[in-house]
Structures are given as structure tokens and as C-alpha cells.
Amino acid sequence: MPTSDSGLRVAVVTTHPPGKGSLNEYAFHFVRYLRTKPEVREVVLLADELPAGQRYHFATAEEDCELEEGCGLAPVRVETCWRFNALNNAPRILAAVRQARPDAVLFNVQFASFGSGKVSGALGLTAPALVKLAGYPTIVLLHNIMETVDLKSAGFGANPLMERVIRLSGNIVTRFVLAADLVALTIPKYVEILAGKYRAQNVLLAPHGSFEQASAAPDLDPPPGPLQIMTFGKFGTYKRIETLIEAFRILLARPGSPPLELVIAGTDSPNAAGYLAGLQAQSADLPGIRFTGYVAEEEVPRIFREAAVAVFPYTSTTGSSGVLHQAGSYGKAAVLPKIGDFAEVITEEGYTGEFFEPGNAASLAAAIARVIDDPEHRRALGRQNFIASSGLPIADVVDWYLLHFEELRRSRGGFETRPTKQRGARGGKP
Amino acid sequence: MKMKWRLIGKIAVLEPIGRFDAHNAPAVAEALTEARNSSLKDAIVNLEQVNFLDSTALATLVQGMKHCRQLGGDLHLCCLQQPVRIIFELTRLDKAFDIYETEAEALHAFAG
Numbered sequence: 001m002p003t004s005d006s007g008l009r010v011a012v013v014t015t016h017p018p019g020k021g022s023l024n025e026y027a028f029h030f031v032r033y034l035r036t037k038p039e040v041r042e043v044v045l046l047a048d049e050l051p052a053g054q055r056y057h058f059a060t061a062e063e064d065c066e067l068e069e070g071c072g073l074a075p076v077r078v079e080t081c082w083r084f085n086a087l088n089n090a091p092r093i094l095a096a097v098r099q100a101r102p103d104a105v106l107f108n109v110q111f112a113s114f115g116s117g118k119v120s121g122a123l124g125l126t127a128p129a130l131v132k133l134a135g136y137p138t139i140v141l142l143h144n145i146m147e148t149v150d151l152k153s154a155g156f157g158a159n160p161l162m163e164r165v166i167r168l169s170g171n172i173v174t175r176f177v178l179a180a181d182l183v184a185l186t187i188p189k190y191v192e193i194l195a196g197k198y199r200a201q202n203v204l205l206a207p208h209g210s211f212e213q214a215s216a217a218p219d220l221d222p223p224p225g226p227l228q229i230m231t232f233g234k235f236g237t238y239k240r241i242e243t244l245i246e247a248f249r250i251l252l253a254r255p256g257s258p259p260l261e262l263v264i265a266g267t268d269s270p271n272a273a274g275y276l277a278g279l280q281a282q283s284a285d286l287p288g289i290r291f292t293g294y295v296a297e298e299e300v301p302r303i304f305r306e307a308a309v310a311v312f313p314y315t316s317t318t319g320s321s322g323v324l325h326q327a328g329s330y331g332k333a334a335v336l337p338k339i340g341d342f343a344e345v346i347t348e349e350g351y352t353g354e355f356f357e358p359g360n361a362a363s364l365a366a367a368i369a370r371v372i373d374d375p376e377h378r379r380a381l382g383r384q385n386f387i388a389s390s391g392l393p394i395a396d397v398v399d400w401y402l403l404h405f406e407e408l409r410r411s412r413g414g415f416e417t418r419p420t421k422q423r424g425a426r427g428g429k430p
Numbered sequence: 431m432k433m434k435w436r437l438i439g440k441i442a443v444l445e446p447i448g449r450f451d452a453h454n455a456p457a458v459a460e461a462l463t464e465a466r467n468s469s470l471k472d473a474i475v476n477l478e479q480v481n482f483l484d485s486t487a488l489a490t491l492v493q494g495m496k497h498c499r500q501l502g503g504d505l506h507l508c509c510l511q512q513p514v515r516i517i518f519e520l521t522r523l524d525k526a527f528d529i530y531e532t533e534a535e536a537l538h539a540f541a542g
Contacts, residue, residue, distance in 0.1 A: 038500075182522070191520060204522040207485045350452070387452075396489035399496065403526040 007041030007074075008405065010034060011102035011136075013082075013093055013127065015113070016047050017297050018054050020267055021084055022234055023143060026322050027108050028297060029211040033395040035073040039402050044100040045078045046093060056080075082124070084270055085115040090127040097131050104405040105136045107180070110143040111170070116271040118166060122173045129179035137408035138180040139401065141206065145190050146170030147197065174198060181408050184401070187345050206401065207349075209394030210325045217386055218331040220379040222308040226259035226288065227372050230307035232295070232323050235264070236272020244313045245283050246361035251368060252288070258372070262289045265303050304330035308378065309371045311335045314342065315358050324351055328389030333381035335367045350388030352381055435461050441472045441540055443533065447479040452486035462494040462505075471503025474536045478509035483517060495527060504528065508536040 015021030017028050034043055047056060058076040081096035082089040097105055107128050114124020132138040146167065177183060178198055184206040185191050194203045222228060229248065233239045241264055248262045268275045280291050295303055304310070310327040314337050324346060327334055334353035336346065343355065354367040371378050432447040433454075442465035446458055458475070465473055475491060477483075495505040508530040510518065518524040530536040 188520060205520045390452075392452075392485045392489050396492065399489070399492050400521070400523065400526075403492065404522060407522075407525045 008039055008104060008402070009042040009044060009100070009102045010040055010405070011044040011046055011097055011100050011105045012108060013046040013105065014108035016045055016056060018056070019048055019050055020234070020294060021048055021270055022110060022113065023108055025211070025326075026143075026208075029394050030108065030398060031076065033393075033398045035076065036395070037074070037398060037402060039406075040074045043074055043076045044102055045076055046081050046096050046100070047078055049080045049083045082114065085117055085120045087120055087123055089114050089120070089124040090130055093124075093127040094130045094134060097136055098134065102136065103409065105131050105138045106401060107138070107140040108143075109140060111146055111173070112271060118169065122169060125173050126176045129176045132180050137405055137412065139182045139184055139404060139408075140177055140180045141184045141186075141401075142177060142190075143186065145185070145193060146174055147193050148190070178202065182404055184404075188348070189344070204404070207392050207397055208322065208325060209392050209397035210329055210389040211322070211394055217383070218305070218329075220331045220382045220386075221375070223306060226261040227308040228261045228263050228306050229309055229311055229368055229372070230263040230265060230303065231311045231313055232265040232303065232326070234266055234269040236269040236275030238316045239269070239312075239314055241276075241279060241313055243359055243361050243364055244311055245279065245286065245289070247364035247368060248289065249286065250361060250365035252286075254369070260288055260372075262286075263292060263303070263307065264290065265292045265295050267294050300326070301330070304332060307332055309333045309335055309368060311364070311368065312337060312342075312353075313358075313364070314339065321346070324385075325389050328385035331382040331386040333371045333378045334385060335364070335371060350384070352384045352388075354381070433457055433461060435465075437470075438537060440470060441474060441537065442468075442470045443474045443476060445476045445479065448481065450477075450480045450483040450487040452484060455486045455490040458487070459490045459493065462490075462497065466497055466501065471498055471501035472540050473498055473503070473505045474533060475505065475507050476509050476533050476536075477507060477511065477514055478533075480514055481511060483514055485521075488517070488521060488523060491527070492523070504540070506530060506536040506539060508533050 012027065012031060014027040015024040016031065017024050031043055031045065034040055045056065050056070056078040058078070059073065079096045079100060081092045109125065111125070112121050115121040128138050128140045174194070175198065178194065178200050181202060183194065183200065183203045185194065185203060186206065186208040188205055191203050191205050194200045231241060231244060235241055245262070248260070251257060251260055264276065276291060283289055292303065304326060310323070310332045312321065312324065312334060316339065324334060328351060334351065336342065336353040336355050337358045338355045339358060354370045356367040357363040371381065434445040436443050444458060444461050450458065462473060473494065475494070491505070491507070498505040506528045509532060510529060515524070518527070518529070528539060530539060
């Protein structure tokens, strides 16, 4: 059972940089702000195993005064306790939680977080139920729901019969996830679906939040040089760049085309190993295309700042887009797929862009052209996206989770962790 | 959005009017800060005349509540219209705030 003295010890089950699993970027920012909260005394990162030679690194108490967040960050303890595609992740996570004895546990997951295989993916998602049954207040931040995932595009469901089987399995897995104390979703529609279909009473809306704190408006113009058309993410499942490369060919072939560069920033999705290498080989004849490979956290700002436009070559949606929030925070115009759910979500969040038909290179090229050919329009789109990204920083979203944890603990008879005047035992900010 | 604020004893009472969203949340945040700077640790936000609020508005109220609690006080909400109440329920922030049907009840709760 959890134990506490002063402040919360929060365990976060997630991927995290330098790990390259999906949602690592979200976890990076979530943990970064979680550490700044006076209610939090320690963060226990229950992360996936890293390849040999890599390790998780967090600033020590001495180092943290040099960070932008300042002194007094809650310390982070890392326990690597699961491995992508392993079948025993749930019991390993439970054992790690028992060892860490946190006051609350947050799972930062989506349906394929624990494996590309159906069995490993599903078994991993039983972990929240096990952790809750063990007596730990448990919230699952579920970034997508099975009901809206295009299984074919997401790398599952090679045939219709298999897709039906997976959907049925998905319903069962969803029920396991819903066994957590609370399930947080980033889109109102997802809350409606789970509340309606599963009669779930424990689902709630928690906005995605923007990664950076609101700041002065960024430079809306890219640096001199070729206009960079940039896409960012983990590719090969529902983020596919074949159409984007074709669109780039169309743009280059236009008479009087300005100098252009296509920047593919990121890596393969864990479910699509070798995808980018294959396309890089196929497009070797194309001038101006650059594959960056993995983008380290400190390189992310430069990648976005240098871009003239951010393109989202999605074939289906899996909820709100962290990349769009990032693009917004750098004041970038966006070119977005016309997929009902996605358009609805980003419009609700105040973002905008030029839209294209998924899979249609001519439509994508035209959408990009509308942005890069009209600097005023590009700036206007970037400005609106910046305003949208400034709306609700993830730092505020973290506060919502802490309130939910507090409420869960109160309902279980735990002591209250209302913010105190001081930053608690670890001292810190004035 | 217009906003009125007044003092009842040592309790600041804010009354935003109309849409409460990213564009006008700073005005509410400013009023809460002003109350805090005046050493007022308790506040009521009367939402009777608010017909819409967004996530930024919710975040503003959460920050206001946190700051009041840091001072040993609290921030109560009252008089929620149905569309506004639904947003609190959707986010489950209705569990985090002390919400009252009337301003009198919200005031009375501070007395208790």
C-alpha cells in the first residue's frame, strides 16, 4: 500500500527520452513540469528498458538550479521495469510499483504502448488494473481509444476478420483500462464514446496541453535559405511520408519554384522498423530531401524554428497531436489531413492550417503551396497556432492531475496534499 | 467579457459575465492576483452570468484555487449554469472545487 509523509510520490509509467517509444516527448514535458509542483516530493519514472549504452538522466539537486525551472525540483528516481513487446510487462510494472510505494500512479499510454504484437500490447494494458487492485490510486492517460483507431493504418488488422477479432479484443482491453480509478482522455468525443459504450463513470477530459510555457511571440519567418517543409514524428504506421515525398516532387517541378527542402525529422515507429530507410533509398534521386534520424530533445527547437511549414501526413488519427502543439508554440503554419476526428479536435483547440485529402499528393502539394507561396498567409496561420498553443500549458494540465490524485486519495481516506506555503522538505523557490 | 468584483468582509467575490475563455481569462487571473496581493485568502467566483468557459478558464480557476489554498484559504464557486456545470463534470473538476448553488451558501461555507 502507498505510504507518505509530506507531499506526493508520483509514479509515472511511460516511455521517456532517450527512449524512443511513442509518447516519450509527452512524458518528457509532463515529468519536467510535475517536478516543479510543490505538492510533489518525488517522481518515480517506471520506464522501459533502454538499448545497451543508453541511460536516463535527470538533473541532480545541485544541477537543477541551472535549469529554466529553477531550484527545488522534485527528484526523479528511474526504475526500468518493462520492455516493448515483452509479455510480462504487467507483473513487472506491478512489482516495481510495490517496490517504489508511490502515493499515486499515472500511466501515460496508448493502445500500442507495450507492444506491436496483439498479445504483448494487450497484456501490458492490464497493468493499470493490477496496480489499482494492489491499492494504489491509479490514473490512465489514454492518448487514443480503440474505437477511433484505423487498425490497418496503425499496423494491426491485415484482414477484415482479423480486424473484427482485434476490435473485440480491444473492447476487452478497454474494460481492463477502465478498471483504473480514472481514465483521462484528451478529447471530449473520446470521453463521450467510453462513457456511452462502456457506461464508464470514471472517464474525464484532460486537455493535451502545450509543451512550452506561453512566451513572447516567436519569429514567424523561417531563416534565410531554402524553405523547409518539415514533418516530425515516428513514421511508418499512421504517419506515412510516401504522399509527402510525391507532393514534394510536384512542388519542385513547378515553374519558378522557390528553393525547397523536405525535412523528415524523426524515426521509425516501433511498429514499423525499417520504414524510413526503405523510403530514403527509394527517394535517393530527389534533391533537397533530408532524413534527420532521431532528434535529440535539445535539437527540437532548431528543427521547428527552421521550418517554413509543418506537415502532418497522417492517414488516421490517434487523438490530439503533440507535434501540432509544438509547431504552434514555434508559430508555425500547419498542413493537416482532412480526417474528421483530427480536424474536429484541432479546431476545438483553436489551431488552424491548410487541409489536404489523405493519400492525395496533388492535394497535399496544393495545400503546402498555399502556405509557402503567401508569406502573409503563412504568418497568419503561424500566429493563430501560436495563440492556440499558448492557451493551456502542460504545466496547468499537470495541476489537474494532481487535483485528481488528491481527490482519489481523499476518497480513500488518505491525507490531503493541498499546496502548502513552502515547497516542502526539499526547499527551493522563493 | 465584463467582470465585477466586490468585497464581502474579507472575501473577494468575482463575477465574470459572458464568455470566460482564453481571451478574457487574464482579467479574472488579474483580479484574483489583486485579491491575493490585498492579503485576501478567500475568494468566491460567482459564475451565474457565465454561459461558456474553456480549458484556459478552468486552468485560471485551478490556479486561483491553488494560490488561495497556499495562503491557507480557498476559492469557492457558485451559481453554475448548466452548460458550465457540464464542463466541470466532463473534466471532473467538480470534485476538486467546492461548488455551491448560491452565493450565500458559498459565503456561509467560509464561515463554517
